[in-house]
Amino acid sequence: MLGNLKAIYNYRxxxxxxxxxxxxxxxxxxxxxxxFIMAGGEGTSNFLGKYLVEPWFKLFPRFxxxxxxxxxxxxxxxVSNKCNKKCVxxxxxxxxxxxxxxxxxxxxxxxxxxxxxxxxxxxxxxxAFLNPDYIKMIAYLKKKHKLPIYLVESFDxxxxxxxxxxxxxxxxxxxxxWDSSNKKTYEKIKRxxxxxxSLKNLKDLIELKKEMKSPIPELCFRFIVTKLxxxxxxxxxxxxxxxxxxxxxxDGYRVEFAGLLCFKEVEHLYVxxxxxEIRNEVLKRAEKHGIRVAxxxxxxxxxxxxxxxxxWAEPYIMMGGYVMPCCAVLMSNKRDFLRKYxxxxxxxTPFKKIxxxxxxxxxxxxxxxxxxxxxxxxxxxxxxxxxxREKKYGVAEKI
Numbered sequence: 001m002l003g004n005l006k007a008i009y010n011y012r013x014x015x016x017x018x019x020x021x022x023x024x025x026x027x028x029x030x031x032x033x034x035x036f037i038m039a040g041g042e043g044t045s046n047f048l049g050k051y052l053v054e055p056w057f058k059l060f061p062r063f064x065x066x067x068x069x070x071x072x073x074x075x076x077x078x079v080s081n082k083c084n085k086k087c088v089x090x091x092x093x094x095x096x097x098x099x100x101x102x103x104x105x106x107x108x109x110x111x112x113x114x115x116x117x118x119x120x121x122x123x124x125x126x127x128a129f130l131n132p133d134y135i136k137m138i139a140y141l142k143k144k145h146k147l148p149i150y151l152v153e154s155f156d157x158x159x160x161x162x163x164x165x166x167x168x169x170x171x172x173x174x175x176x177x178w179d180s181s182n183k184k185t186y187e188k189i190k191r192x193x194x195x196x197x198s199l200k201n202l203k204d205l206i207e208l209k210k211e212m213k214s215p216i217p218e219l220c221f222r223f224i225v226t227k228l229x230x231x232x233x234x235x236x237x238x239x240x241x242x243x244x245x246x247x248x249x250x251d252g253y254r255v256e257f258a259g260l261l262c263f264k265e266v267e268h269l270y271v272x273x274x275x276x277e278i279r280n281e282v283l284k285r286a287e288k289h290g291i292r293v294a295x296x297x298x299x300x301x302x303x304x305x306x307x308x309x310x311x312w313a314e315p316y317i318m319m320g321g322y323v324m325p326c327c328a329v330l331m332s333n334k335r336d337f338l339r340k341y342x343x344x345x346x347x348x349t350p351f352k353k354i355x356x357x358x359x360x361x362x363x364x365x366x367x368x369x370x371x372x373x374x375x376x377x378x379x380x381x382x383x384x385x386x387x388x389r390e391k392k393y394g395v396a397e398k399i
Contacts, residue, residue: 007045008034011251014215022170026146030172033119033148034252037074041121041314041327042175042220043150044074045252069364071355073116076327077317078124079107080131085156085192089179089224091333092125093191094265100319101131106347108140110317113351117145121152124319125330129157138169148172152222155201156193163205166217173218173250176202179226181235189228206248218250223257226269233257233274234281241289254292257282261297261331261382303385307370311383312363315355321347323354325363325375328383341377363399375399 011034019027037044082099083092102110111120120141128134128151141147150173151166158166166174180186183195209215223229223236240255262270274295286293297303311326318324318335322342329338343363344354354360366372373396374386 014218014251017215018170022142022146026148026170029118029146030148033074037119041074041076041119041150042152043148043173043252044119069356069361071114071116071352072313072315073114073118074120074314075114075317076121076123076314077102077107077110078126078319079122079128079134079137080124081126081319082130083126084130085127085154085190087190087192088228089189089226089260089266089269090125091263091265091331094263094333095335097335099126101133102319104133104136104140106321107133107137110321110346110351111141111145113346117147119150120145120147121150121327123152123327127154127157129153129162135162135165135169138166138171142169142171150175151217152177154178154190154193155198155205156190158201158205160201160204160208163201163208164212166205167208167212167214171217173216173220173252174205175256176219176221177224178221179224180229181232181239185229185232189226202243206244210248215251218252220250220253221255223255224260225257225271225274226260226266227271228269230271230274230278233278234285237282237285237289237291237293240291241285245290254294255286256294256296258296259382261328263331263333265333297383303381303383305370306374306378306381306384306386306389307368309367309378309381309384312367317346318342321345323351325377328381329377331382338377359399366396366399372396373399 008031015027015030018030033043034045080101081092081097082101086093111117122128122134122137138149141149149171151171152175154177178186179189186195187193221240223233225233237255243249246253257274260266260270282293311328314326316324316327316330318338320339322339323344323346324330324338324342343357343360346354363375366375367378371393373393374389376395376397376399378386379390379395380386
């Protein structure tokens, strides 16, 4: 508990800045996502929620049955599935599906259905900066809803001019997708991205933050572990240390090593377990540089059981308005399957009605109980262990 309070205290520079620039509401919502959001989206931390909110989740099955479930305060939306790259680990490289953007009007219609928003992640299986309305969407969330905004970005298209807009709008954080410590491996994995261009764009944003005296956006770095780069993990810590420290990268900057979300076309790249010597060296160098490090679903053996899942509290709106239970079902290269088993379409049915539907209520109840079948959308989840329940109770093909 004391450690978590200290983590919030470390944000004091950012908190002062937010109070000055975004007022009490903006400050409150930032503190809220750092303290109480449990689903684990980018930028959320759950510093206090595990003590004050977690107990209520254990009672959730009873609430679900009786329909006493509030509308979610967080969600993710796929704003574009266009991409000009062919990254070897991304499902977009292997699918055959028409590409399009969410329009600004569609975006407003969707967002305004959530009356108590605290956090939104603008994401998708594409490059969001290819959507001409992307900056306009960010501005809408900031100005109307005063939301903390975190982006996931490769910095391939985020040039200096756009970075200025991002900083002025008050984007709170960027999760930087960067899967190597060197140019050769980087361009082998992220085909179409150019190391020199992306690195310049990244350094330009860091420099602009200094010039504009802004502690935000804080920068967090996500490294997807594969057989192509697992040996580079310790060197990646040194690479990040060379970009700057907490003062320049942000009060909550960190490095996350995430396991590959595996599907048929990338199975040959999957690393089942990070070798102990590599993990230990990562931790050693992280301590040397004072960098926070996390490992996310990096081993099947370490996945928590399904009944501990909190991701259901953060729905994902797939391109076309299809409502998914969370983002973990994405990156599976089975888009037709996801549309078939979606809980509904937000452009055809109000989200509140979808959220309170019999199937969605049954789904949430089933997730949180140990002795139930596994919902079909959760079968083989890459974030939680469903194997035991699948073998013992089976899969619920209609839930």
